[in-house]
Amino acid sequence: xxxxxxxxxxxxxxxxxxxxxxxxxxxIALLIVLNSLSLAYRQxxxxxxxxxxxxxxxxxxxxxxxxxxxxxxxxxAVTIHKEExxxxxxxxxxRGIGTGLLLWVFxxxxxxxxxxxxxxxxxxxxxxxxxxxxxxxLEDGKPEALVEQAYxxxxxxxxxxxxxxxxxxxxxxxxxxxxxxAKIAVANVYLPxxxxxxxxxxxxxxxxxxxxAPGDVNLLFxxxxxxxxxxxxxxxxxxxxxxxxxxxxxxxxxLLGNLFALSDKFTLAASLIAIMVAVxxxxxxxxxNIAERAREIGVLKAVGxxxxxxxxxxxxxSIIQCFMAGILGLLIALVAAYGLSFMKxxxxxxxxxxxxxHFLPGGGDQIFKTLRLPVHVxxxxxxxxxxxxxxxxxxxxxxxxxxxxxxxxxxxxxxx
Amino acid sequence: MSKSTILSGTDLSKxxxxxxxxxxxxxxxxxxxxxxxxxxxxxxxxxxLSLLSGLxxxxxxxxxxDGREITTSSExxxxxxxxxxxxxxxxSFNLIPTLSAWENVALPLFPIKITSEERRRRATELLEKMExxxxxxxxxxxLSGGEKQRVAIARALVNHPKxxxxxxxxxxxxxxxxxxxxxxxxxxxxxxxxxxLMVTHEDELAKTxxxxxxxxxxxxxx
Numbered sequence: 001x002x003x004x005x006x007x008x009x010x011x012x013x014x015x016x017x018x019x020x021x022x023x024x025x026x027x028i029a030l031l032i033v034l035n036s037l038s039l040a041y042r043q044x045x046x047x048x049x050x051x052x053x054x055x056x057x058x059x060x061x062x063x064x065x066x067x068x069x070x071x072x073x074x075x076x077a078v079t080i081h082k083e084e085x086x087x088x089x090x091x092x093x094x095r096g097i098g099t100g101l102l103l104w105v106f107x108x109x110x111x112x113x114x115x116x117x118x119x120x121x122x123x124x125x126x127x128x129x130x131x132x133x134x135x136x137x138l139e140d141g142k143p144e145a146l147v148e149q150a151y152x153x154x155x156x157x158x159x160x161x162x163x164x165x166x167x168x169x170x171x172x173x174x175x176x177x178x179x180x181x182a183k184i185a186v187a188n189v190y191l192p193x194x195x196x197x198x199x200x201x202x203x204x205x206x207x208x209x210x211x212x213a214p215g216d217v218n219l220l221f222x223x224x225x226x227x228x229x230x231x232x233x234x235x236x237x238x239x240x241x242x243x244x245x246x247x248x249x250x251x252x253x254x255l256l257g258n259l260f261a262l263s264d265k266f267t268l269a270a271s272l273i274a275i276m277v278a279v280x281x282x283x284x285x286x287x288x289n290i291a292e293r294a295r296e297i298g299v300l301k302a303v304g305x306x307x308x309x310x311x312x313x314x315x316x317x318s319i320i321q322c323f324m325a326g327i328l329g330l331l332i333a334l335v336a337a338y339g340l341s342f343m344k345x346x347x348x349x350x351x352x353x354x355x356x357x358h359f360l361p362g363g364g365d366q367i368f369k370t371l372r373l374p375v376h377v378x379x380x381x382x383x384x385x386x387x388x389x390x391x392x393x394x395x396x397x398x399x400x401x402x403x404x405x406x407x408x409x410x411x412x413x414x415x416x
Numbered sequence: 417m418s419k420s421t422i423l424s425g426t427d428l429s430k431x432x433x434x435x436x437x438x439x440x441x442x443x444x445x446x447x448x449x450x451x452x453x454x455x456x457x458x459x460x461x462x463x464x465l466s467l468l469s470g471l472x473x474x475x476x477x478x479x480x481x482d483g484r485e486i487t488t489s490s491e492x493x494x495x496x497x498x499x500x501x502x503x504x505x506x507x508s509f510n511l512i513p514t515l516s517a518w519e520n521v522a523l524p525l526f527p528i529k530i531t532s533e534e535r536r537r538r539a540t541e542l543l544e545k546m547e548x549x550x551x552x553x554x555x556x557x558x559l560s561g562g563e564k565q566r567v568a569i570a571r572a573l574v575n576h577p578k579x580x581x582x583x584x585x586x587x588x589x590x591x592x593x594x595x596x597x598x599x600x601x602x603x604x605x606x607x608x609x610x611x612x613l614m615v616t617h618e619d620e621l622a623k624t625x626x627x628x629x630x631x632x633x634x635x636x637x638x
Contacts, residue, residue: 002526005515012514012555299510302471303524303571304499306492410466413506 001316009317013289020285021325024389027278028329031271032377032385033336038267040375044345045253048369053123054098054221055229057247058088060240065205071103071114071166072203077218078210080240085217087239093228098124100219101196102187103206105166110155112165115187116196124221128176128190135159135174138192145170146190148178165189166199193217255348275388282325282396286318290400297404298412311401318397319390326389330382341375420446421480422579422611425468428477430460437463438474439634445579448609450602452622455631461615462583464631468613469502469581470494482578499524503572503610507584509564511556511571517563518543518552521570542570546600562593569600573610580604582614586621598624 010017049055062078073079089097101116117125119138129137133149145165147157152175157163161172170191178186191199200212224232233246290297300310346368423445430438437460445451455461466472468479470486478487482501486494498504511520521539543552546566556564565585572580582601586594602624604610614625622628630637 004519004532005512005526008514008519295510296512299512300523301495302498302504302510304495304575305524305527306495308492309495309527408472410463410471413471413510 001312003316005313006317006320010320016285016289016292017321020282020289020321021328023281023285024278024322024325024392025328025332027274027281028326028385028389029332029336031274031278031388032330032333032381033340034267034270034274035381036333036337036375036377037340037373039378039381040340040373041256041345042249042253043374044347044371045249045256047371048252048347048349049247049249051127052125052221053127053223055224055226055248056220056222056233056236058220058222058236058240058244059218060244062243063209065209067205068104068106070107070203070205071105071199072206073200073210073212073218074102074104076245077102079212079216080218080220082213082215082217084239085220088220088222088236091232091235093225093232094222095225096123096223098122098126098221098223099193099217100125100221101193101200101217102219103196103199105199107164107166112189113187114165114189114191114196114199116191116193116199118193123223124219125190128178131177132174133177135172137174138190139173140192142192143168143170143195144173144192146174146176147172148186148188148190149175150177150179151188163189165191166203168195168199170195252347256345279392279396282322282392283400286321286396287400290314290404294404294407295412297407298409301405301407302409302413307402307405310405311398314401314404315394315397318400319393322389322393322396323386325393326386329389330377330385333385334377337375337377341372343373343375344370345373346370422447422449422482423468423613424480425464426478426480428464428467428474428479430463430467430472431475436475437634438467440477441631441634441636442477443468443629443636445611445613447578448605448611449627450605450612450625451614451627451629452625453613453615453629453631454619454622455617457617459631460634461617461631465581465583465613465615469504470498499527499575501575501578503575503577503580505565505568505572505580505582505585507587509556509561509568509588511564511567513556516553516555517548517559517567520556520567521574523571524575538574539570542573543567546570560593561589562596565589565593565597566600569597569604573604573608577610579611579613582612584616585614587616594621 049057058080059077060080061076062073064075065072085097085099088094098118098121103114105112105114115125119126119140138144138146145163147163157172159172159175162169163172176190197214200206201214206212229248230250233248236246237244297310348368421444426442428438428441429436441464453461453464463472467474470479470481474487478485480486481497484497486497489497512523515523518536518539521542522535525535525538540549540552543549546569548563548566551559551563556567559567585601586597589597598621601612601614605612616622
């Protein structure tokens with residue numbers, strides 16, 4: 001392989017070189033964009049759960065009491081017993097567990113969505129600590145409340161006011177901006193979980209349809225090994241029965257209803273098509289280019305180049321062209337990915353995870369978590385695409401070189 | 417084969433399908449000899465040149481070049497043999513359009529492991545001999561017909577061949593330039609002692625050769 005010859009050939013045959021590079025780069029760009037897009041949807045599907053520090057949420061649906069008075073459970077989140085939580089905690093792959101107790105409280109003049117939270121657990125709604133806009137977060141062992149700031153504004157609740165929830169008094173110690181947090185596990189009022197549990201224990205209506213003991217909860221937030229999420233989801237359903245709702249990134253992905261989000265197979269098939277198109281374009285363009293050089297190859301052989309010399313020269317040219325095509329394809333894909341990253345994606349939050357009673361204003365509306373599609377090109381994908389380009393170049397150059405090197409110099413060098 | 421024979425073809429035939437282009441031809445070229453193969457267009461002289469230079473294999477017969485039987489050699493063996501022993505000059509020059517004059521001259525040296533400086537030195541030396549020292553970095557498209565052919569002659573000489581095969585070397589040149597090229601070939605043969613087998617259809621050119629071989633319908637007439 002002669003580098004000087006190779007570089008001059010690529011430089012002086014610019015039209016040929018550009019055609020080869022452009023053709024292949026489009027295929028490579030397509031491959032990168034398809035995979036980046038698929039990855040972006042996958043990452044987007046993680047966001048609603050990630051925002052509450054979990055990989056899986058678990059709840060169980062049940063019945064609502066006939067009389068909506070005092071503290072009741074939403075029909076989508078009834079009792080999960082302490083023993084069941086312990087069983088789930090012991091499952092291999094579960095790295096941590098957070099709990100919550102969601103209540104609807106119907107007082108004579110107001111309905112509250114109340115969420116009892118574990119103050120110190122980094123998994124679950126206690127992440128709201130960073131969303132406190134005024135006052136402070138809940139402290140240990142104190143019967144106090146945090147109020148969602150929009151709700152507080154609507155009902156004129158001020159810091160240090162005392163609110164009455166199911167006949168129990170709670171001083172308001174802070175306001176929290178729940179709109180910054182995930183759309184799941186949001187409430188009007190946040191209490192220490194112990195206080196919420198006390199409300200549940202003393203509620204006859206709640207006990208009548210969903211027996212509840214101290215220490216039970218109705219929301220689980222689970223941190224798990226990524227590769228075990230799917231298997232854990234089915235094991236949890238086994239423990240909690242068929243009324244359990246287990247939300248995972250995959251279940252959010254399915255809700256997106258997008259081809260890229262729906263199926264790995266679609267991305268794989270589209271990627272394969274992109275690669276095949278890229279290979280065909282590279283092969284066809286280079287085959288044309290090399291055929292135009294039959295006479296030149298004849299000269300090389302006449303002056304003493306062996307078949308191997310010819311093949312390695314053509315192969316090196318092809319590898320360099322395809323490498324450049326890979327780089328160009330990557331640049332095109334980076335620009336496309338930047339453009340696509342402005343796209344907004346609406347992730348629907350399943351009604352079971354929406355805490356607002358459907359019979360209250362806005363309760364029946366579909367809730368979405370809206371975010372910018374996190375499209376980016378991972379290094380591994382970029383390296384793969386470049387390596388693939390080089391392999392395509394090597395194979396194309398090798399195959400075409402072997403074919404053309406069999407040419408007889410006497411056939412192409414006869415004078416016209 | 418006598419000691420001074422550099423090239424020997426014995427009973428050479430070449431068939432393309434049913435068409436026999438070369439018919440049982442035998443000939444020899446001695447060391448330092450300038451032989452002209454003359455004949456009308458289509459009489460088989462270029463095919464015979466291809467057979468004798470190892471560019472093509474005969475249907476029948478044997479070729480010995482510098483004492484080596486080449487008819488049974490593989491493609492790659494023949495290529496290596498040509499690189500070390502043979503020079504070619506073609507009617508249409510056959511220079512590589514993307515390479516400069518000196519790079520075209522050095523083309524047979526590209527696969528050999530020598531430094532780029534050495535390649536350039538050898539090419540420069542030959543181009544200066546051809547009075548093209550000032551055109552070394554020019555592409556073929558910037559050279560005249562005569563200059564192109566002088567570059568091709570330099571390329572044929574770069575590997576110090578024992579024999580040069582020239583196929584209508586001035587067929588594409590005007591008469592003045594053609595004479596100059598013939599002058600160079602004559603000088604090469606006389607001063608460097610390189611054997612030359614030249615194919616031409618012009619009797620006039622053959623006058624400068626040591627020996628004239630006439631071909632007609634694939635056979636040697638005289």
